[in-house]
Amino acid sequence: MKNVIVIVGPTAVGKTKLSIDLAKCFHAEIISGDSMQVYKGLDIGTGKITEQEKNGIPHFMLDIKEPDESFSAAEYQTLVQKHIEKINDREKVPILVGGSGLYIQSVLYDYNFNNRKRDNQKTKKLEQRLQAEGNQALYEELKQIDHEQAKKIHPNNYRRVIRALEIYETTGLTMTEIHQQQKNSPRYNHIIIGLEMDRKTLYNQINKRVDQMVAEGLIEEVTFLYNKGYENCQSMKAIGYKEIIPYVKGEVDFNIAVETLKRNSRRYAKRQYTWFKNQLDIEWFQTDIYNNTPFQSIVHTIENAITKKYSIPC
Structure with missing residues (x-):
């Protein structure tokens, strides 16, 4: 079976930093597990990794769709499984990172979407x-x-x-x-690492992250997409966009729009926790506001479950 490392957790918990650190440690490449980061131009609101943050690590499933194109879990599954095969064929380990639980689960357990054609x-x-x-x-x-x-x-x-x-x-x-x-047997030899944080601390992190997004140009990003005519597209239903559009249209006050975004982001994080803990077998590790994790414990957990191959010593 092909090897796959998976990193999951709610928004703003530190998945990106851990994925880069692990990719440096293992001979790894990264696949996004976020259903909205596939869209071009949806950068700030989706928390998409920057070129600088990638640190030279190859990333896949980013910027592959125009904002007015549709996207489904079935399409995600097909594309990601191809990436997993190719990465393993290069004798590297794919790290699947994100918070879109159903999408990740569909890849790992090979959900059969194609036999249910739309009526x-x-x-x-x-x-x-x-x-x-x-x-x-x-x-x-x-x-x-x-x-x-x-x-x-x-x-x-x-x-x-x-x-x-x-x-x-x-x-x-x-x-x-x-x-x-669906089949209970996994398609890959995988290990799922989950990051969790004290709930109050996480909510504070989410609030700060929203403020940072606004400072980095979230309003301008949403305004640009709105002016392009994307308001009613699937992509603009994402958290980070649907809350800001009413402000862009002059329907709500700026502070109300931002507070709504913070509230919806906190609620989404809560739903993510509930889904992951109920649906997947995950090895959970605690992190904090500085994204400090028991890194060596995570490395050893992955090593014991997946592979002992390293690109460089950790």
Whole structure:
């Protein structure tokens, strides 16, 4: 089996720094596990790594889509599995880093998306209902049908809501039931490292990170994308963009927009923790505001599970 190292955790917990340190230590290359960093131009709001931060380490699954293009877990799975094969063939270790849990899980456990083709007729009817009844009505219906799946989807992410309802209408199975039927055996020889932080400290970090994003030009980034006509695209539904658009349009005060972004980011981090702890077998390690981690313990955990090959001594 091919080797894969995975680093997960909530936003602002320090995954990027750890991934670079581990990539230097192991003979490794990095694959983004973030569903929104695939979009070009969505840099500040997604916390995308900079060229300087990459420190010469190859990175994949960044900037591969235009902001008006769609993207799915199935497409992510296909592309990432190809990268994993190629990296291993180069006798290097892929490090999959991110917070998009379902995307990462679909890669590791080889979810079979392709055998559930979309029923275009049912999708069209659901889209018509969306126009007539609104997002919330369809979301409430999904909550009644599949409460667990509904908890993973934001009510405004109408594409995922419609997809979940369409699958239920087509197959008679909920997304939760389908996920439970997936193969339990992993596709790769992998180890998942999770970073966690005291909740109060993490929330303070998230608040500071939002302030830093604003200082680095988040408002200007969102304004540029809005002026390009991307407001209603899938990419702009991401946290960091949907909260700022109302300010750009003059509908809310600046402080309200920023506070909403902080609140939604904190709530997202909480959902990420819940999902990871319920869905994946993870080796958790504590970190702090300085991104201090028990690095040698993490290295030894990976070494024992995956490989003893190093590019340079740690």
